[in-house]
Amino acid sequence: MLRKSMTLKKTRPRTQAELDAYIAARPRPVRNTFEGMYPLHEDLELSDEQVQIVQDYLQAVNFHLPGAAAHEFLVVRWARYTGFQFLQEHLEAYAIGLRCTHPGMEDQHTFIRMSWGQLMGDPEAIRLPVNEPVLASDMMTLARYRDTRTGPSQTGVDAYAAAPDGPVANSLPNSLPNSLPDSVPNSVPEPVPGADFDLQLLNGALDDVLKQHLTGKGREINSWWNPALNWGVALAGRYPRLKYFESQGRLDEKILAALHSFEARAAHAETALQELGLASPAPVAAAALKQAEQAESGTFSRRHRIRTPQSLTESKPEKPNGSE
Amino acid sequence: MDLGFPWWLRVEHFLNIIFISFLVRSGLEILGTYPKLYRSQHTVPGTSWAQFTVQDEPKHKYYTVGGEDSNYSPRISLPGRGLLGLGRYWHFMAVTGFVTCWIIYFVLLLVTGQWRRYVPTSWDVFSQAGQDMLAYLAFTMPHPVDGMVFNALQQLSYGFVILILTPLVILTGAFQSPAIANHFSRITRALGGRQVIRSTHFLCLVGYVAFFAVHVILVFMHGYLHETSKMVLGHSNSPVVGGVIFSIGLALIVTLHVVATRWTLADGRAVEKLHNVIVRPWSNLLYKLPARMHYDRSNITGKDVGIDNTTHNFRGSGRPPETPEYLALMANCYEDDYVLEIGGYVERPMTLTIAQLRELAAGHSQTTLHHCVQGFTSIGRWRGITVSDLLDLVKPLPGATDVVYTSFQNMGRDDVLYEGGTYYESTPMVEARMPQTLIAFELNDEGEIPAKNGGPVRLRLETSTGFRSLKWLERIEVTNRYDIILKGRGGFFEDTDFYDRNQLI
Numbered sequence: 001m002l003r004k005s006m007t008l009k010k011t012r013p014r015t016q017a018e019l020d021a022y023i024a025a026r027p028r029p030v031r032n033t034f035e036g037m038y039p040l041h042e043d044l045e046l047s048d049e050q051v052q053i054v055q056d057y058l059q060a061v062n063f064h065l066p067g068a069a070a071h072e073f074l075v076v077r078w079a080r081y082t083g084f085q086f087l088q089e090h091l092e093a094y095a096i097g098l099r100c101t102h103p104g105m106e107d108q109h110t111f112i113r114m115s116w117g118q119l120m121g122d123p124e125a126i127r128l129p130v131n132e133p134v135l136a137s138d139m140m141t142l143a144r145y146r147d148t149r150t151g152p153s154q155t156g157v158d159a160y161a162a163a164p165d166g167p168v169a170n171s172l173p174n175s176l177p178n179s180l181p182d183s184v185p186n187s188v189p190e191p192v193p194g195a196d197f198d199l200q201l202l203n204g205a206l207d208d209v210l211k212q213h214l215t216g217k218g219r220e221i222n223s224w225w226n227p228a229l230n231w232g233v234a235l236a237g238r239y240p241r242l243k244y245f246e247s248q249g250r251l252d253e254k255i256l257a258a259l260h261s262f263e264a265r266a267a268h269a270e271t272a273l274q275e276l277g278l279a280s281p282a283p284v285a286a287a288a289l290k291q292a293e294q295a296e297s298g299t300f301s302r303r304h305r306i307r308t309p310q311s312l313t314e315s316k317p318e319k320p321n322g323s324e
Numbered sequence: 325m326d327l328g329f330p331w332w333l334r335v336e337h338f339l340n341i342i343f344i345s346f347l348v349r350s351g352l353e354i355l356g357t358y359p360k361l362y363r364s365q366h367t368v369p370g371t372s373w374a375q376f377t378v379q380d381e382p383k384h385k386y387y388t389v390g391g392e393d394s395n396y397s398p399r400i401s402l403p404g405r406g407l408l409g410l411g412r413y414w415h416f417m418a419v420t421g422f423v424t425c426w427i428i429y430f431v432l433l434l435v436t437g438q439w440r441r442y443v444p445t446s447w448d449v450f451s452q453a454g455q456d457m458l459a460y461l462a463f464t465m466p467h468p469v470d471g472m473v474f475n476a477l478q479q480l481s482y483g484f485v486i487l488i489l490t491p492l493v494i495l496t497g498a499f500q501s502p503a504i505a506n507h508f509s510r511i512t513r514a515l516g517g518r519q520v521i522r523s524t525h526f527l528c529l530v531g532y533v534a535f536f537a538v539h540v541i542l543v544f545m546h547g548y549l550h551e552t553s554k555m556v557l558g559h560s561n562s563p564v565v566g567g568v569i570f571s572i573g574l575a576l577i578v579t580l581h582v583v584a585t586r587w588t589l590a591d592g593r594a595v596e597k598l599h600n601v602i603v604r605p606w607s608n609l610l611y612k613l614p615a616r617m618h619y620d621r622s623n624i625t626g627k628d629v630g631i632d633n634t635t636h637n638f639r640g641s642g643r644p645p646e647t648p649e650y651l652a653l654m655a656n657c658y659e660d661d662y663v664l665e666i667g668g669y670v671e672r673p674m675t676l677t678i679a680q681l682r683e684l685a686a687g688h689s690q691t692t693l694h695h696c697v698q699g700f701t702s703i704g705r706w707r708g709i710t711v712s713d714l715l716d717l718v719k720p721l722p723g724a725t726d727v728v729y730t731s732f733q734n735m736g737r738d739d740v741l742y743e744g745g746t747y748y749e750s751t752p753m754v755e756a757r758m759p760q761t762l763i764a765f766e767l768n769d770e771g772e773i774p775a776k777n778g779g780p781v782r783l784r785l786e787t788s789t790g791f792r793s794l795k796w797l798e799r800i801e802v803t804n805r806y807d808i809i810l811k812g813r814g815g816f817f818e819d820t821d822f823y824d825r826n827q828l829i
Contacts, residue, residue, distance in 0.1 A: 001506070012660055023657065025771075026657060026771045027769060027770060027771030028770065028771060029630035029768075029770040029771075029774075030770075031636045031768075032636050032637065033636060033637055033638070033676070033770070033774060034386070034637050035366075035368050035369075035636040035637040036369030036370045036371065036637055037386060037387075037637065038371055038383055038384055039386070040384050064472055073492040075653060076656055076657065078657065079337070079655075079727055080651075080654055080655050081798060082651060082654075082778030083384075084384065084385060084386050085386045085644060085774075085775050085776050086643075086644065086646055086651070086775075087385065087643060087646065087740075088646050089651075091385075094820050095651040095654065096655060097652070097655030097656040097657070098579050098655075098656075099656065107660075109652060109656040109660065109661055111648070111651055111652040111655035111656070113651075121754070122539070132646045132648060134647075134648045134649045134652055135649065135652065135661075136649060136653040136655075136656050136661035137652050137661040138649045139645070139647065139649040139652070139653045139661070139662075140661075140662070140663060140732070140798060141730075141732055141746070141799075142665055142798070142799070143799060150661065151661070151663055152663060152675050155663055155674075155676060155677050155680060156674065156676065156680055157672070157674045157676070157680075157684075157717055158673070159673075159674050159675040159676075160672070160673050160674065160675075161672075167794045183688070184350065193672055193673060194667060194672075194673040197510075198667070198673075221736070221744050221745075221820075222736045222743055222744065222745065223742050224812070225736070225744045225745030226734075226745040226746050228810050229730065229745065229746050229748060229809065229810055232808050232810055233668070233728055233730065233748075233799075233801050233803070233809055235808055236668075236669075236726075236728070236801075236803035236804065236805050236806060236808055236809055237668025237670075237801040237802055237803040237804070238667065238668055238669075238671045238727070238801075240666065240669050240721075240723075240803075241669045241670065241721060244669075244721050244722070278808075279808035284808065287659075287805070288723065288804055288805075291723035291725075291804055291805075292721065292722045292723040292804075293722075294723065295722035295723035296722045300722075300723055303701040311807050311811055311812025311813065313807070313808055313809075313810065313811060313812050
């Protein structure tokens with residue numbers, strides 16, 4: 001069992017030899033995982049010569065992460081053939097993982113797209129469009145909430161049990177009141193782990209809802225979907241959590257003030273929530289506390305939750321006064 | 325004993341015309357979304373023993389099962405146009421009526437002694453049936469057996485349909501259910517495996533259609549008015565009256581099909597509500613059947629399960645994320661850039677790397693049969709940690725009811741077939757707590773989960789059809805409701821299409 005959080009970043013490979021050993025130790029598929037299908041190529045284990053080809057190509061196209069140079073990369077020798085599994089990738093395309101060696105940026109991982117012919121050393125080989133130097137960690141949709149550029153500094157089962165002055169506590173949203181108490185009274189209970197991260201997610205979800213509302217696209221499915229999803233999930237989980245702990249007197253004043261600030265923002269956004277067909281915090285909180293009370297008194301049955309409840313968000317938004 | 329045609333038998337005959345015709349049409353809808361039949365549970369592309377599509381697969385690009393479907397016309401299937409979810413709704417509603425009807429009918433046959441009309445009490449019936457067959461081939465009408473209402477061939481064929489074909493179609497239908505098949509996994513294997521069961525179910529359909537065709541021809545050969553009058557009035561003393569009433573009944577059934585098809589295409593949600601009223605009362609009972617599939621009998625002794633029986637090319641539905649960030653994640657072997665967030669309505673939220681998940685899982689694996697809602701199967705050995713174990717770590721708060729899973733697959737971006745955004749799913753706590761509900765990070769001892777199968781981390785719900793086993797998992801959020809999330813039905817396809825969150829069948 002993991003009792004303490006771990007920061008694997010500190011133990012990651014820092015030299016090409018370390019990276020080679022690290023990658024070589026990883027299991028690989030040993031069978032035909034596309035049996036019955038016909039990919040043109042397969043994943044490649046890059047030789048020293050091929051690693052040099054990659055390094056030369058990086059220099060040739062000046063591929064670099066912002067703040068670093070093209071020569072500051074380690075090359076992942078397990079080159080992935082992407083031309084088969086990804087519709088938008090060229091049939092000859094490979095993705096080669098790159099790990100930055102620039103001091104302070106060792107956690108930043110990206111890739112370069114190259115063709116099979118290039119990796120084979122064919123000077124006439126097709127050259128594919130050079131991709132942007134994106135970070136692998138940016139695939140995480142919560143990346144914007146994390147305390148480091150490449151993800152959370154604390155992970156593990158106790159990831160949120162950090163000290164109050166830890167990185168998470170220092171990342172409360174800008175929208176929080178400025179007049180928060182500087183010191184925590186002695187009577188304040190033990191901090192609720194992750195309460196500040198809950199508030200970040202709630203405020204971030206509300207920000208996205210408001211942005212969607214400002215675009216005027218309403219419930220246009222492709223742009224509405226993610227703000228609505230994140231809002232609904234946060235309101236069905238993170239928010240009831242905070243309300244529950246508030247009812248138990250377990251939130252310190254700083255978090256409490258931040259929670260009330262969020263609620264005030266949400267109340268102010270009531271029109272936007274209604275027009276986008278989204279739930280409002282106040283009734284959600286009341287229902288959550290009632291449900292928790294029933295659960296604690298043994299009168300709540302989960303069984304009914306396997307039936308389909310009436311959707312609270314499906315009704316069409318009311319038209320503003322004066323509109324047709 | 326005068327067997328005759330008692331009223332309950334005539335009612336059952338009429339109801340069966342309705343139920344079976346609905347079952348056949350909705351069954352074709354289901355077949356159409358994966359119009360290929362296999363013997364092997366691995367469903368290796370190119371090895372089907374029958375297929376009902378002319379669609380070509382791309383040669384050098386990976387294709388998902390989602391792209392292998394065929395849209396049949398609403399004139400043939402119910403409701404047509406590739407609306408699998410609605411076809412399933414009709415199939416299960418018809419199943420409810422059909423099975424109920426058959427059970428009542430079976431009991432009445434036993435109680436009233438009417439079973440004699442279908443069960444031969446003498447070996448002579450078989451030789452007589454042969455002679456009857458010859459008579460039919462000579463375009464002459466064989467006579468009924470003494471004391472019976474049918475001739476010997478009719479007796480055997482009706483008996484086969486009612487007492488053999490029907491139980492077989494019910495059994496093979498029941499084992500299409502992932503909850504049933506993975507709970508009674510030994511029976512699944514004893515029946516030849518999921519694809520043999522599926523093929524048998526299809527052959528039962530063929531059997532019904534063939535029987536229906538011959539049956540109708542014989543009715544006409546024996547005299548339409550004469551025969552249908554028996555099915556309406558119980559006798560043939562007033563053949564015109566009986567025949568007219570029967571014909572009106574048939575016209576009503578045709579009208580029923582037309583109305584049902586148009587209604588379904590116009591208002592699928594109304595059909596969904598009807599389905600929930602009829603089917604949910606019994607399909608919810610399947611939550612009592614946790615999956616306990618291990619694709620190796622030796623596992624019951626506690627031995628580790630080998631990968632010999634697993635599928636090499638584990639098929640998939642849904643496209644991996646088409647973003648450069650995902651390619652970067654994959655090219656760097658996922659491990660050092662990925663974190664799984666577990667929070668929501670819990671005491672202790674957490675963020676776990678794959679290495680930490682691996683450590684928590686302590687080598688746990690399960691080798692299970694994947695049931696795609698379209699029909700394909702694959703067998704995979706999944707390494708991971710059960711959701712139940714994770715829930716024990718995060719400690720859901722009082723009143724927690726559901727677990728929501730979100731992916732970094734964006735449907736509108738990644739899959740030309742769909743619109744919308746982030747894929748998500750939810751499970752009621754009872755399903756989340758099942759022993760084979762798993763957060764998996766490795767398939768078939770290959771070190772990771774391939775991109776096409778949901779790498780780096782995915783959900784496995786062995787009691788549900790496959791689309792609910794969310795791939796490319798990023799977040800797990802415990803909640804105390806799900807009706808306020810998006811359209812309130814508990815998942816991407818539940819919200820945007822016509823699929824029940826209860827996918828145990």
